[in-house]
Amino acid sequence: MKRNPLSKTASLVIASALLAAVPGFALAQSTAPAAASANMQGSPSQLVLDNSQRVLSTLEKRRDEFTKNRGALRAFINSEFNTMFDRDYAARQVLGRHGRGASDADVKLFADALADNLMQRYGSSLLDFNTKLRVRVKSETPLPRGIGVKVSSEMLRQGGEPIPVDYLMRRSGSQWKVFDVMVEGVSFVQTFRQQFDNELTNKSIRQVAAELRQGQLNPDASTQ
Secondary structure: OOEOOOHHHHHHHHHHHHHHOOOOOOOOEEEOOHHHHHOOOOOHHHHHHHHHHHHHHHHHHHHHHHHHOHHHHHHHHHHHHHHHEOHHHHHHHHHHHHHOOOOHHHHHHHHHHHHHHHHHHHHHHHHHOOOOOEEEEEEEEEOHHHOOEEEEEEEEOOOOOOEEEEEEEEEEOOEEEEEEEEEOOEEHHHHHHHHHHHHHHHOOHHHHHHHHHOOOOOOOOOEO
């Protein structure tokens, strides 16, 4: 597979994508112009910013605990993920054509197995975040067919060019939740869809989910 030029960043992207619905940069300090901030109250953009600040604060306060107790880190990740990330809808996007007609139960099996597999391998990366990173929200625009919105932002780093990051969000009940993230235009949903296509062509969703659980399949967020 072709190596993504942001391979190191992508490993952190998927970790926090599943953590806090602000993929890759949920742990970054967030910024927005005052006028823009005033217009974002209650919006998906404001959710991105508020969640960033809350997760960063928790990580910093509990970093020593999380370093020593990975069980506590996993519990924190699971709590945030279940609240903020639309795992079943994202899983259907990853399944693509293989998910057409699939039962909700099979999709949930795949979604849970994928999330657990990724967090086992990438979750500890959250402890390596440079808290001097910042997120700047640039815009919020509707997605086609009214399925949700795209929150466009940039990751600001010291001594480096800003990295564009887009969060795709949709209404799930009364909440806005993230179902995809794009780093420099590369979608993690599309990346995983390509990686799973061959497996799902030859195996059932339940078989692929079982292999994910057993660690026989390990999707790579750093390739495309």
